[in-house]
Amino acid sequence: MENSKEMRTWLDDMGLDHPLVIAGPCSAETEEQVLRIAHELKDTDVNYYRAGIWKPRTRPGMFEGVGAIGLKWLKKVKEETGLKTATEVANRAHVDLALENDVDLLWIGARSTVSPFIMQEIADALEGTDKIVLVKNPVNPDLALWLGGIERLYTAGIKNLGAIHRGFSTYEKTKYRNIPEWQLAIEFQNKFPDLPLINDPSHITGKRDMIFDVSQTALDLNFDGLMIETHFDPDNAWSDAAQQVTPAKLVQIMRDLKIRKETN
Numbered sequence: 001m002e003n004s005k006e007m008r009t010w011l012d013d014m015g016l017d018h019p020l021v022i023a024g025p026c027s028a029e030t031e032e033q034v035l036r037i038a039h040e041l042k043d044t045d046v047n048y049y050r051a052g053i054w055k056p057r058t059r060p061g062m063f064e065g066v067g068a069i070g071l072k073w074l075k076k077v078k079e080e081t082g083l084k085t086a087t088e089v090a091n092r093a094h095v096d097l098a099l100e101n102d103v104d105l106l107w108i109g110a111r112s113t114v115s116p117f118i119m120q121e122i123a124d125a126l127e128g129t130d131k132i133v134l135v136k137n138p139v140n141p142d143l144a145l146w147l148g149g150i151e152r153l154y155t156a157g158i159k160n161l162g163a164i165h166r167g168f169s170t171y172e173k174t175k176y177r178n179i180p181e182w183q184l185a186i187e188f189q190n191k192f193p194d195l196p197l198i199n200d201p202s203h204i205t206g207k208r209d210m211i212f213d214v215s216q217t218a219l220d221l222n223f224d225g226l227m228i229e230t231h232f233d234p235d236n237a238w239s240d241a242a243q244q245v246t247p248a249k250l251v252q253i254m255r256d257l258k259i260r261k262e263t264n
């Protein structure tokens with residue numbers, strides 16, 4: 001796949017004077033929760049409202065998402081707030097339902113990027129779409145799997161592409177939930193310099209008090225945007241409670257970050 005500036009047209013066309021911001025809860029929980037967070041994020045820098053409705057949990061027995069009903073809630077978000085919407089898709093059925101319900105941005109999670117068969121299924125289901133599709137890095141620090149997922153989408157005619165750096169699993173316990181391995185993200189940038197690269201400090205840190213510092217590092221490394229999990233009551237969130245921030249905290253983080261975007 002040749003590196004191509006057309007991959008970042010969707011982002012350039014937005015003409016933002018700040019990094020792209022994708023925010024919203026880890027999981028859609030109830031209609032009220034989804035709408036309340038969206039209303040609290042409405043007049044902020046947030047460009048896309050995220051909510052996971054199919055939740056890939058590493059072990060069974062935990063909340064695995066509300067499923068397709070959540071797509072109706074995301075539609076309401078768009079109608080009531082004007083925010084564009086984003087959700088994770090992990091198979092052909094998810095893609096078909098998300099496209100039918102006009103979700104604006106789809107992302108592929110770290111547990112899907114590891115599987116070439118799933119990536120190919122998703123690429124085939126999305127063939128030719130002009131929706132924005134972002135690929136998270138795989139759970140393991142394997143650059144080729146990440147690049148390969150993007151190549152499969154590009155080959156299926158999906159041109160509005162981007163990547164999300166969410167860190168990598170390790171056996172050793174560190175202060176991170178998923179270590180950033182910044183060098184690997186830089187290698188990724190060198191391979192595809194025109195592909196928008198978004199940082200996900202929520203899943204890298206696993207802790208809300210580390211989100212600012214990781215976000216600042218990402219911006220210093222010229223990342224194009226941030227995906228930050230946001231909930232009005234983080235401690236009682238149904239998933240990823242320790243890492244979510246309130247809408248007010250998100251606004252403060254965005255205000256305090258030093259934005260040093262290189263222009264070329």
Ligand code: PEP
Pocket residue numbers: 026052056108109110111136166203
């Ligand atoms: C998420 O974004 O909520 C998620 C499940 O992330 P990841 O695929 O990075 O673990």
Ligand code: MN
Pocket residue numbers: 026027203229239240
């Ligand atoms: Mn999460």
